[in-house]
Amino acid sequence: MGNFREDTDTDLLSAEQDLVINEDGFDGTNQQKEAESFASNIKYLIVGILFGIVFVKAEIVSWFRIQEMFRLDSFHMYGVIGSAVLVGLISVQLIKKLRINTLQNEEISIPDKTFNKGQIYGGVLFGIGWALTGACPGPLFAQIGSGFLAIIVTLLSAVAGTWTYGLIRSKLPH
Amino acid sequence: MIRKPWPWYVAGPLIGLTVPILLLLGNKSFGISSSLRHICAAVIPANISFFKYDWKKEAWNLFFVAGITIGGFVATFWLANPDTIVISKATQTSLATLGITDFSGLMPADLFSTPNIFTLKGLIFLVLGGFLVGFGTRYAGGCTSGHAIMGLSNLQWPSLVATVSFMAGGFACTHLLLPFLLRLVQ
Numbered sequence: 001m002g003n004f005r006e007d008t009d010t011d012l013l014s015a016e017q018d019l020v021i022n023e024d025g026f027d028g029t030n031q032q033k034e035a036e037s038f039a040s041n042i043k044y045l046i047v048g049i050l051f052g053i054v055f056v057k058a059e060i061v062s063w064f065r066i067q068e069m070f071r072l073d074s075f076h077m078y079g080v081i082g083s084a085v086l087v088g089l090i091s092v093q094l095i096k097k098l099r100i101n102t103l104q105n106e107e108i109s110i111p112d113k114t115f116n117k118g119q120i121y122g123g124v125l126f127g128i129g130w131a132l133t134g135a136c137p138g139p140l141f142a143q144i145g146s147g148f149l150a151i152i153v154t155l156l157s158a159v160a161g162t163w164t165y166g167l168i169r170s171k172l173p174h
Numbered sequence: 175m176i177r178k179p180w181p182w183y184v185a186g187p188l189i190g191l192t193v194p195i196l197l198l199l200g201n202k203s204f205g206i207s208s209s210l211r212h213i214c215a216a217v218i219p220a221n222i223s224f225f226k227y228d229w230k231k232e233a234w235n236l237f238f239v240a241g242i243t244i245g246g247f248v249a250t251f252w253l254a255n256p257d258t259i260v261i262s263k264a265t266q267t268s269l270a271t272l273g274i275t276d277f278s279g280l281m282p283a284d285l286f287s288t289p290n291i292f293t294l295k296g297l298i299f300l301v302l303g304g305f306l307v308g309f310g311t312r313y314a315g316g317c318t319s320g321h322a323i324m325g326l327s328n329l330q331w332p333s334l335v336a337t338v339s340f341m342a343g344g345f346a347c348t349h350l351l352l353p354f355l356l357r358l359v360q
């Protein structure tokens with residue numbers, strides 16, 4: 001499990017750190033065995049469109065709603081996240097219990113999330129950014145679509161942030 | 175009726191349904207911050223190992239976020255709420271003492287209007303904020319979608335740790351850092 005991967009950019013890693021990084025080697029969100037054709041990706045575009053509509057209509061993209069959330073002045077965002085988790089949880093359990101397969105008749109596979117301290121450190125840093133921008137990554141895209149063009153800067157900066165993380169990650173505590 | 179703001183008990187479940195929908199459509203785990211990583215891998219991998227993977231396999235995610243952008247457009251220009259957004263009085267009062275005057279839009283024009291890009295406001299709320307979002311979500315391995323919704327739906331305790339950390343950072347920023355920053359840019 002602990003294969004060494006010598007990289008010209010990064011220092012030689014300890015086997016333990018390398019393990020953590022290798023496990024996350026491809027994010028793993030696509031567990032489909034069959035390759036996805038270009039046209040077949042359109043269905044994710046459609047789901048995204050509906051998702052973006054919900055984001056804007058429920059004002060999840062609003063900086064003010066996020067402020068209300070962090071000031072405990074409104075239940076709205078807690079209701080959204082809470083009921084989303086509840087529906088997600090029930091549906092995942094149903095899928096597992098009833099052994100429902102995908103459209104391609106594959107067995108559903110959801111990768112586990114391995115713990116590392118990045119969830120704490122990175123999590124707090126993201127939380128700060130969330131309060132400043134009033135947006136997590138999803139709303140950023142919706143805000144740009146809504147015409148808040150200044151948010152393009154935010155998105156570019158977010159990409160820069162991700163890139164910087166990639167650059168220095170072997171030097172960060174995990 | 176569809177134009178009025180949607181309540182949490184409509185929006186939340188719809189968002190939650192994204193989890194099974196993406197799984198059933200093609201064994202895809204719901205997550206959005208990974209799109210930032212795929213963009214880096216596709217455009218500027220720069221020989222960094224974190225970006226050297228088959229990003230094309232995750233192209234579905236880029237279609238998804240492109241869809242979110244389009245969805246934002248559709249909702250804003252065809253399904254717009256004719257009334258002004260209703261923001262809690264308490265929040266308005268707190269923010270007014272910190273210099274926010276315009277509460278009529280989804281985003282405070284005081285901070286996020288396009289001309290602000292090249293000011294100190296832009297530097298803090300667009301550049302610094304955005305950077306922390308991109309850096310933090312990847313360091314944490316996910317955002318509210320990947321951890322708080324997908325991760326918790328699948329009973330992953332690391333996602334609970336992540337979610338608690340998100341909230342801790344957000345609360346700390348709102349109550350400790352934000353007042354300072356808003357006074358700075360007034």
